[in-house]
Amino acid sequence: MYSEKVMDHFTNPRNVGEIPDADGVGVEGNAVCGDIMKLWIKVEDGRIVDARFKTFGCGAAIATSSMITELVKGKTIEEAMQISNTAVAEALDGLPPVKMHCSNLAADALRKAIDDYLAKQKGAEENNG
Amino acid sequence: MKRIYLDHASTTPLRPEVLEAMLPFLKEQHGNPSSIYGEGREARKALDRARDRIATILGASPREIIFTSGGSEADNLAIKGAAFALKDRGNHIITSAIEHHAVYNTCRYLEKHGFRITVLPVDSYGLVDPAAVAAALTPETILVSIMHANNEIGTIQPIAEISKILKERKILFHTDAVQTVGHIPVNVQELGVDLLSLSAHKFYGPKGVGALYVRRGVRLDPLIHGGAQEHNRRAGTENVAGIVGMAEALVLAALEMDKEIERQRELRDRLISGIMERIPHTRLNGHPEERLPGNVNVCFEFIEGESLLLNLDMQGIAASSGSACTSGSLEPSHVLLALGLPHEIAHGSLRMTLGRGTSAADIDTVLEVLPGIVDRLRQMSPLYDADAFCKTH
Numbered sequence: 001m002y003s004e005k006v007m008d009h010f011t012n013p014r015n016v017g018e019i020p021d022a023d024g025v026g027v028e029g030n031a032v033c034g035d036i037m038k039l040w041i042k043v044e045d046g047r048i049v050d051a052r053f054k055t056f057g058c059g060a061a062i063a064t065s066s067m068i069t070e071l072v073k074g075k076t077i078e079e080a081m082q083i084s085n086t087a088v089a090e091a092l093d094g095l096p097p098v099k100m101h102c103s104n105l106a107a108d109a110l111r112k113a114i115d116d117y118l119a120k121q122k123g124a125e126e127n128n129g
Numbered sequence: 130m131k132r133i134y135l136d137h138a139s140t141t142p143l144r145p146e147v148l149e150a151m152l153p154f155l156k157e158q159h160g161n162p163s164s165i166y167g168e169g170r171e172a173r174k175a176l177d178r179a180r181d182r183i184a185t186i187l188g189a190s191p192r193e194i195i196f197t198s199g200g201s202e203a204d205n206l207a208i209k210g211a212a213f214a215l216k217d218r219g220n221h222i223i224t225s226a227i228e229h230h231a232v233y234n235t236c237r238y239l240e241k242h243g244f245r246i247t248v249l250p251v252d253s254y255g256l257v258d259p260a261a262v263a264a265a266l267t268p269e270t271i272l273v274s275i276m277h278a279n280n281e282i283g284t285i286q287p288i289a290e291i292s293k294i295l296k297e298r299k300i301l302f303h304t305d306a307v308q309t310v311g312h313i314p315v316n317v318q319e320l321g322v323d324l325l326s327l328s329a330h331k332f333y334g335p336k337g338v339g340a341l342y343v344r345r346g347v348r349l350d351p352l353i354h355g356g357a358q359e360h361n362r363r364a365g366t367e368n369v370a371g372i373v374g375m376a377e378a379l380v381l382a383a384l385e386m387d388k389e390i391e392r393q394r395e396l397r398d399r400l401i402s403g404i405m406e407r408i409p410h411t412r413l414n415g416h417p418e419e420r421l422p423g424n425v426n427v428c429f430e431f432i433e434g435e436s437l438l439l440n441l442d443m444q445g446i447a448a449s450s451g452s453a454c455t456s457g458s459l460e461p462s463h464v465l466l467a468l469g470l471p472h473e474i475a476h477g478s479l480r481m482t483l484g485r486g487t488s489a490a491d492i493d494t495v496l497e498v499l500p501g502i503v504d505r506l507r508q509m510s511p512l513y514d515a516d517a518f519c520k521t522h
């Protein structure tokens with residue numbers, strides 16, 4: 001039922017793990033089936049230079065987590081904010097219809113990690129100013 | 130790669146001897162059992178013989194066996210058939226929280242037609258308390274339906290004990306024995322039930338054929354109206370080849386049952402204890418002893434079942450899970466929830482059901498590959514903190 005790309009990312013997930021000194025962390029729970037993803041990003045000069053994840057979920061959830069960390073690396077924050085769940089699914093050559101909700105998990109966790117990064121930036125600016 | 134099939138509760142492979150017994154009725158013996166000429170009489174003879182053989186093994190008489198298209202139809206016929214036939218006497222039906230969907234959803238359907246359903250809880254092993262059945266009875270109660278053994282966790286219910294209570298009160302008792310017939314002794318007299326469902330593909334017979342035992346004197350409204358087949362209780366030209374195959378499969382199962390129960394139990398317990406020894410944060414679901422000989426069901430904390438199944442499949446092992454992610458509805462198994470397991474634990478469930486083809490070497494292979502798979506998924510899980518566990522456990 002899964003594409004070869006999904007199975008590839010599921011079998012050999014890229015960027016599994018944590019970033020201890022991350023600039024942004026996002027945790028998202030999936031309301032539909034109860035799965036959880038945690039995503040860490042490292043940002044330098046407005047660009048995401050590293051991304052890592054941990055996921056408790058199905059094959060599609062793990063594959064979309066892996067794919068989104070690949071997609072965001074090297075992107076500016078503005079570019080990364082444009083990444084939608086359908087873009088992740090497309091990059092994996094599609095997901096079965098019942099598994100489309102799993103790609104929300106990755107997209108939402110990324111959005112939260114970015115929000116966390118932006119909030120920290122803002123806090124730092126206020127402290128400096 | 131050699132495949133290791135550990136999903137026998139889902140379905141079993143057709144035995145070659147069963148196929149042999151069926152073949153004549155798929156080839157030259159094409160008669161309709163209702164026809165009076167030679168070909169028809171031959172088919173009728175085969176059908177009668179199959180009915181005799183099945184009845185004998187179940188401790189029933191041949192007229193008490195109705196052939197159906199499988200376990201689901203047998204459950205539907207038992208419950209809707211009895212409910213509609215007895216609706217003048219009452220409208221209350223009692224069932225349990227761990228029934229197969231064929232029973233559960235049938236009861237839900239009846240609810241929409243004015244019947245009142247009581248769903249009894251189970252304890253943490255999945256057992257129904259006979260005293261709770263007695264306590265739930267009302268003057269309106271017309272039927273109780275409680276499965277013989279559960280398809281997910283393998284727990285075997287105290288059916289004979291429950292039937293004693295119901296006999297005194299003259300209340301109909303149905304049991305879904307789809308998981309037990311052909312696997313452990315099933316005798317309708319000893320169990321004391323009035324209605325009992327079975328399905329051939331669970332005991333190495335063909336798919337799409339089953340039967341309902343209906344005790345003499347029990348009234349049932351038919352589901353399928355038409356010809357006079359099955360004593361007017363189930364219309365339609367009989368699936369002769371399938372029925373012959375079902376009888377053959379049941380006889381073969383009865384012949385090797387004692388030996389096979391002992392063999393599978395030993396493999397089952399080896400698999401369970403092997404998993405418990407090798408993999409921390411694991412729990413056994415279902416009753417440790419009152420359990421089907423081939424059923425293993427465990428939950429691994431911090432991981433999800435579908436990713437576990439995909440990994441096992443890549444290693445040649447076929448199994449199943451009650452995880453929300455593997456169900457079309459995206460709900461975790463209602464059986465695991467009924468045991469009191471929280472959602473995230475039910476998520477990490479793995480069911481492996483052994484069969485007559487399962488060898489000791491198969492069990493060894495599973496015990497070799499499973500710990501690595503679980504560990505790899507745990508390393509990937511945000512819920513699992515290996516270091517913290519090393520410190521505190």
Ligand SMILES: Cc1ncc(COP(=O)(O)O)c(C=O)c1O
Binds near residue numbers: 138229280307328329
């Ligand atoms: C306990 C139980 N009841 C009913 C059924 C349905 O049987 P069938 O597949 O023959 O319709 C099954 C099998 O899936 C089962 O395990």
Ligand code: FES
Binds near residue numbers: 030057101454
């Ligand atoms: S994460 Fe549960 S179905 Fe995909």
